[in-house]
Amino acid sequence: MPAHNTPDPHAEALARTAAEAFRTVYGEEPEGVWAAPGRVNLIGEHTDYNDGFVMPFALPFYAAAAASKSETWEFHSTYDGGSTVRSGRLDGPAVQRVDGWAAYLAGVAWALGESGYPVGPVRIALYSDVPHGAGLSSSAALECAALIALADLYGHEIDRAEAARIAQLAENEYVGAPTGVLDQSASLLCSEGNVMFMDCRDLSREQVPFDLGPEGLTMLVVDTRAPHRHADGEYGARRADCEEAARLLGVSHLRDAPADATLADDRLNRRMRHVLSENERVQATVSILKGGNVSGIGDLLTASHVSLRDDYEVSSVELDSAVDAALGAGALGARMTGGGFGGSAIALVRVEDAPKVETAVLEAAAKADLPEPRIFTARAAAGAHRVL
Structure with missing residues (x-):
């Protein structure tokens, strides 16, 4: 999945932190680091799941995922004090046994497979400064960082609007939160210096200078x-x-x-x-x-x-x-x-x-x-x- 924006210095700093965490935990260099932002919705609340209109913009706070292909699924995050979650397989019924913050990452892997983009195991070290629990889409940032990392590592070219639907599927069906597509779309589709006017029916969008x-x-x-x-x-x-x-x-x-x-x-x-x-x-x-x-x-x-x-x-x-x-x-x-x-x-x-x-x-x-x-x-x- 190609880059959608030129990274800013803050995203680069977070990416270096995530890469260092990956080296510390796994003893090797990651194949890459991907970042996805939180968002503020300027206006258009609770309209997304009603096929309405929204106007989000991306915040300069990111979830950064350092990742590499692996023989087993291994997740490391600073969200819960730096613990590491390991599980052998995430396909089939095994996905239901992953919960907590790791469910967002496991859910994305499951949703990619369900959508025709199968992925294999990865090691991920996650670092995020999106305020948690603040209504600024910290979970969507995590999902979208993991999604673009998995897509790139396994060679899938996915349209960004489709990727937002896949991330939404992960949150709705795997995590169990009945959200609309606003948060994931904002994280994946917003551009610097603009607020995004989006029609949630067909995901058509326009970047409006802000x-x-x-x-x-x-x-x-x-x-x-x-x-x-x-x-x-x-x-x-x-x-x-x-x-x-x-x-x-x-x-x-x-x-x-x-x-x-x-x-x-x-x-x-x-x-x-x-x-x-x-x-x-x-x-x-x-x-x-x-x-x-x-x-x-x-x-x-x-x-x-x-x-x-x-x-x-x-x-x-x-x-x-x-x-x-x-x-x-x-x-x-x-x-x-x-x-x-x-x-x-x-x-x-x-x-x-x-x-x-x-x-x-x-x-x-x-x-x-x-x-x-x-x-x-x-x-x-x-x-x-x-x-x-």
Whole structure:
């Protein structure tokens, strides 16, 4: 699988760390090192599994996988203190006996085989600095780094959009998290300096310039440090609600629901309303960005959060605190990002207001006796690629 982006210095540094871990654990040089980023979704939440529209960009945080062909499957990761997981075979029923973080890697190997791209055993040493449990797609980064490594090592040329579907298959069917294709697509398909507008029905996509500098803006990411687990029942419940709403309306996905549709069930009606309005917000965001007015998307970001909080009910005390504090301190727009139930929020702010917004978010968390958030600035980084 060819490289999709030119690696950045940070990805190269992580790749060297992963290669050193490989040498330490296995006593030999890896055949290569591959890296895949986490992501922020600018707007378009819970629309992916409804065949809707999304707008992610890749974060400059990566999972780096140093790997070589081997006689047995061996996984090493820093995620759990540097332990090594060994298993003889991952085909057939044996895949069900791998769990924990290694399930993401084993799941990718299984999904490649299921999709007609058989792979053999590898040794992998993984190093990642994608914040874990923050709603920034740390699991998708792991999956995509492993996928492009396995594909390259075993000589498979896979279209990036198809690769995203394969990684999604691993997460849905092997790991058991009913996510859409947004996270894997962002990790594999985003490009540096752009936000990616993607139609989740056919995976058609367009890279839209996302340059905050000329308008004196920056994007803050607030990791609330609240637990965030997609495999929990609430995520699956939201997806089931959408499927039931679509069934009642006689459409395959809520993306196809008429704009004036209503449902007797209040909960299902609110789920549908979020999906339809969120798709409209994504399309409006594309138009505004193409017009060169980045600051003009602020109200759309905030409206997205309100919809996710009230209609989709996937926000949390920590996320609402961060969003409200950021807006109160002068952010142009703010919203939760990711699946919700914890995780991270984003805030579009003027550069000169960034310190004030950061302070307000931290003070609000402290006042409410919430975990101290981790706050950093985000830029649109390179997607998955071979680094070394």
